[in-house]
Every structure is written in C-alpha cells, then in structure tokens.
Amino acid sequence: MTVQQQQVTIPTVLVYEGDPGFFPQVNTPVPHPVPQLDTQPFPTAIAGNAPQPDGAGPGTEAFRYWVAADALSRTGQTWGPLVPTGTQWHPQVGRALTAHLDAGDGLNARYDRRGVWFFRRTVAGVAVATCESSEIVEHETGHAVLDALRPQLFNAASAEVSALHEAFGDISALLSSLRLESLRIAVLAETQGDLELSSRVSRMAEQLGWAIRQSHPERVEPDCLRNMANSFFYRDPVLLPPIGPANTLSSEPHYFSRVFSGAFLKIVAGIFRQQDLQDQAGLALSAEIAGQLLVDAVVAAPVVSAYYAQVAGHMIAADQSRNGGRYGQSLRSAFIRHGILSLEAATSLTEPEVTRRNAAIAEMAPGGGDDQGLTAVTVQGATYGVTQPLTLSAPAQERRFGIAGSDPAGGSLRPADPERVATSFLEDLFRRGRVDVPEEHRSATAFVDDNPSRLKTHEISRSATGEGLALVRRCFD
Ligand SMILES: [Zn+2]
The missing domain is CATH 1.10.390.10 (Neutral Protease Domain 2)
Structure with missing residues (x-):
C-alpha cells in the first residue's frame, strides 16, 4: 500500500x-x-x-x-x-x-x-x-x-x-x-x-x-x-x-x-x-x-x-x-x-x-469548594411562599480591582450590594417559573408555576449546612 x-x-x-x-x-x-x-x-x-x-x-x-x-x-x-x-x-x-x-x-x-x-x-x-x-x-x-x-x-x-x-x-x-x-x-x-x-x-x-x-x-x-x-x-x-x-x-x-x-x-x-x-x-x-x-x-x-x-x-x-x-x-x-x-x-x-x-x-488556582468566597444571605421565606427562612449563596463584597460597569448616563455604576443581587436573582427565578418548590416546603400562599414543561433550573431544598432552606441550582440550560 x-x-x-x-x-x-x-x-x-x-x-x-x-x-x-x-x-x-x-x-x-x-x-x-x-x-x-x-x-x-x-x-x-x-x-x-x-x-x-x-x-x-x-x-x-x-x-x-x-x-x-x-x-x-x-x-x-x-x-x-x-x-x-x-x-x-x-x-x-x-x-x-x-x-x-x-x-x-x-x-x-x-x-x-x-x-x-x-x-x-x-x-x-x-x-x-x-x-x-x-x-x-x-x-x-x-x-x-x-x-x-x-x-x-x-x-x-x-x-x-x-x-x-x-x-x-x-x-x-x-x-x-x-x-x-x-x-x-x-x-x-x-x-x-x-x-x-x-x-x-x-x-x-x-x-x-x-x-x-x-x-x-x-x-x-x-x-x-x-x-x-x-x-x-x-x-x-x-x-x-x-x-x-x-x-x-x-x-x-x-x-x-x-x-x-x-x-x-x-x-x-x-x-x-x-x-x-x-x-x-x-x-x-x-x-x-x-x-x-x-x-x-x-x-x-x-x-x-x-x-x-x-x-x-x-x-x-x-x-x-x-x-x-x-x-x-x-x-x-x-x-x-x-x-x-x-x-x-x-x-x-x-x-x-x-x-x-x-x-x-499569581496565587490563584482553579477549583476550590462550591461555596468558597460566596456570602450566605438569609431571607424571609414568606415572601416567596416557602415555610422557612431561605439561604442564598450571594456573590461576595470584596473586589480585587475597584472597578465597575458603565452608567449609561455617564461615569461608573455603583455595584449593588450582595443581598440585593441575591434577592433580585431569586425574584427573577420565581417570576420566570424556574424554581421547583417541593410540596412540603410550600406555605399556604405559595406561588406555584403550573407549567410542567418549564425547565426548573433551581430547587428549594433543606439547607445542607444548618437550619432552614436553601436555593440550589440543578442545571444550566
Ligand atoms: Zn447555557
């Protein structure tokens, strides 16, 4: 050949x-x-x-x-x-x-x-x-x-x-x-x-x-x-x-x-x-x-x-x-x-x-713990129709470069604080119907998304670290 x-x-x-x-x-x-x-x-x-x-x-x-x-x-x-x-x-x-x-x-x-x-x-x-x-x-x-x-x-x-x-x-x-x-x-x-x-x-x-x-x-x-x-x-x-x-x-x-x-x-x-x-x-x-x-x-x-x-x-x-x-x-x-x-x-x-x-x-390395560097923010569950306080993994406060995005009106935007970032994210997820709330964690006033075809990217589950509930991601789509 x-x-x-x-x-x-x-x-x-x-x-x-x-x-x-x-x-x-x-x-x-x-x-x-x-x-x-x-x-x-x-x-x-x-x-x-x-x-x-x-x-x-x-x-x-x-x-x-x-x-x-x-x-x-x-x-x-x-x-x-x-x-x-x-x-x-x-x-x-x-x-x-x-x-x-x-x-x-x-x-x-x-x-x-x-x-x-x-x-x-x-x-x-x-x-x-x-x-x-x-x-x-x-x-x-x-x-x-x-x-x-x-x-x-x-x-x-x-x-x-x-x-x-x-x-x-x-x-x-x-x-x-x-x-x-x-x-x-x-x-x-x-x-x-x-x-x-x-x-x-x-x-x-x-x-x-x-x-x-x-x-x-x-x-x-x-x-x-x-x-x-x-x-x-x-x-x-x-x-x-x-x-x-x-x-x-x-x-x-x-x-x-x-x-x-x-x-x-x-x-x-x-x-x-x-x-x-x-x-x-x-x-x-x-x-x-x-x-x-x-x-x-x-x-x-x-x-x-x-x-x-x-x-x-x-x-x-x-x-x-x-x-x-x-x-x-x-x-x-x-x-x-x-x-x-x-x-x-x-x-x-x-x-x-x-x-x-x-x-x-130069000292940074890939990997690390899943929550490393994040801040736990606990919010009232009632607002979101869940029975217990809800813990979110919010982005941290400290920035290595003290820089921010552009304000469309000119100058720099002041970044939102971690609690605002996390609660806004949670509200958006609920408004898009992306959170699965198991029956046992729902309060009487719970908002339940009734479209089963909507992908739930997140779920409410028992907090792994302590008391109450936590928002946990299932997937990215
Ligand atoms: Zn994607």
Whole structure:
C-alpha cells in the first residue's frame, strides 16, 4: 500500500460544522476524522453504544452520534491547552463527562453535574435534535469546563454570574468553531476580514433559533438563537426586567450574556487586527489568545456583584502578564463599547496598578469548594411562599480591582450590594417559573408555576449546612 492510499483510508465520519442551519440555508455535512472522546484533561463519553463510522447522513442516529462526538472532542481540544495543569471535571461529574443525546422532548439542552443532556422535538415537519448542532454541544460542554475551573459560579445567586456562565458557553462554541480551518476561511470570506460582523460563527444555534421562532418569534434573533455580533450595553441586571423580547436587554442570563459575549467577539476581532498576517492561521492564533485571557481571568477573578467588570479587569491583567499588555487597547475598547468597563474604570487599570495586582493573582488556582468566597444571605421565606427562612449563596463584597460597569448616563455604576443581587436573582427565578418548590416546603400562599414543561433550573431544598432552606441550582440550560 502506498502512503497516499493509506491517507485515503483514514476513517472519517460525516458531521455538520457549527450548526445544521435551516431551510434554505441548510449546511452540508462534511467528513471529519473519527473523533477521540477519552482524552485529557476533559474526557467525555456518550451514553449508549457507538455506531459504526459508516458515513451515515443527517436524520440518522449514527449521524447525530458522530456530530455530538466530534463537538465534544473539539471542545476538549479547545479548552484543554488553555486551562491550568491539574484541571478536571467537577468531582460530581466523575472521570468523564457523559452526553445523553436523546434526553426527551424539548427545544433545549442542559448541563448538570451528572452530564450534558440534549432534547429534541419535531417542528413544522423538521426533526430538531439539539445534539445535531455542534454549537449547542460546545455550549453545554463549555458550562462543564467553566464549572471545572470555577465551581463557585454554579450556585451563586447572581444574574450576572449566571450570565457569564452562558457567555462562556457561547464563547466555547465560537472558539471551537474557529479551530476548524474550513470555518475560519468561510468566516474571513463572509466578513471580509472584519470579525466583528455577523457571521456563521457569531450566530449561535441557527436551527434551534428557527424552531423556537415558529411559536415564539420574539424570543430569538431573526436568523439564529443569539448573535455575538451585537451592541448590547451593560446595565446593572438588578435594574432590568426578568425577561423580555430578544431585541431588548433583560436580566435573564442567556439574554444578559450577550453583553459579555459581544465584547468577547470584538476582542477576538481586535487581536486579529494586530496579527502580522490577516489569514486563517492568524485567526486561529487570535482565538487562542483571547480564550487564554478569559481562562486566566475566570480562574483569578473574585465572584462579586459587577462580576463582568472583574472578569474584564482580570483579562487586562492577564494580557499584561502574558503578552506585556500587547492587546490592552483591544480589550479596553471592547469592554468600554459594551459598558462592561466605564471609561474611568478602563483608564484606572494602568500598567503599574495591574502589575501590582498581578502579584496577588499569581496565587490563584482553579477549583476550590462550591461555596468558597460566596456570602450566605438569609431571607424571609414568606415572601416567596416557602415555610422557612431561605439561604442564598450571594456573590461576595470584596473586589480585587475597584472597578465597575458603565452608567449609561455617564461615569461608573455603583455595584449593588450582595443581598440585593441575591434577592433580585431569586425574584427573577420565581417570576420566570424556574424554581421547583417541593410540596412540603410550600406555605399556604405559595406561588406555584403550573407549567410542567418549564425547565426548573433551581430547587428549594433543606439547607445542607444548618437550619432552614436553601436555593440550589440543578442545571444550566
Ligand atoms: Zn447555557
């Protein structure tokens, strides 16, 4: 057998790159090498038996399996080289993160500490299986990666912290897509090199967006679920409505995440502009640089109210220590344009200040206890229809960088205190019908959400540490 023949016989599977798309912009499956799942530091698995890699096409279970496997594997390859040595899945996940590709009826997917779960539903004759979208698989796996890096974020009672988790999921999809040379070439052509523009990689979950649009057009973008090419400007989520149409900002974490993910896309674009060559290799490098700064920042940033500003400040600090501040202007500009940093905050992050703070950051490590650094806030249960006092894990008070987001009227916003952040988060959850309150904990006046199809991301359960009840997160969706 000649060398050339051997290359031809490398086993491949057909997959969608990014997303299935929707009529008439349905994407064409392409061959990829058979993916490896059990690789460090983020081993993954898929429940059930692996089908033969026999080139099965869209609509078959074998095809769905390989799309999901390809995306799981790529997400691990995307984040693996960027995370600190010794990073592993949250202990409750186990050694490998398990994906469940047919978790039931629904237009959704979720991460909990037992695995990642993908739902499916037929809409207007189209079978929508969320595991068939690489972007959705990469988003959910991104939640698991961030949970490995910063378990404290999982249960923090804060809209902004939850939204950072959602932004990380979309960023996980963006960076995983940009690992594919074919998509880098496609995006450079589509945007003519201006990565800030709407593109196949900035548009998240086109097919799922289409499916939701058939019944709830106001909830999604006109051409996708969410778009990282956006101009949403930071507001303190405590002051925002709990939910709203997709063209407005609300405190609902997926919608609020767009402020941060929008800034992140501009950061990738800015770093790319500074590369010597504006080609697909330069784009691959830019994505990696931006991802590294984000990983450094989430590991180091204290979990506080005005969390976006802290992560932003720590990305600027990480750039100072890794790259000598080479990308500082791109970072500041993106965060200012989205109001994550006020002008005042951005200019206060001077080189000496950042260097001084970096000395403390160097000691930070990933992981830690689930409640490490959080503050317990206990509120009256009666207001929320529960029988006993309720404890929330609020973000802490102390900020490493004394910086905050932008006030739309000018200057900096004063961050809300931890108690306000936590109670506002709890109220929003109740108003969105996202809390499961077991019968035994309900008071006579309890407000019970009667729609069983609404996903309960949280539950009220007996406090593990002491008396009374606690708000506990079940999952991210
Ligand atoms: Zn999510």
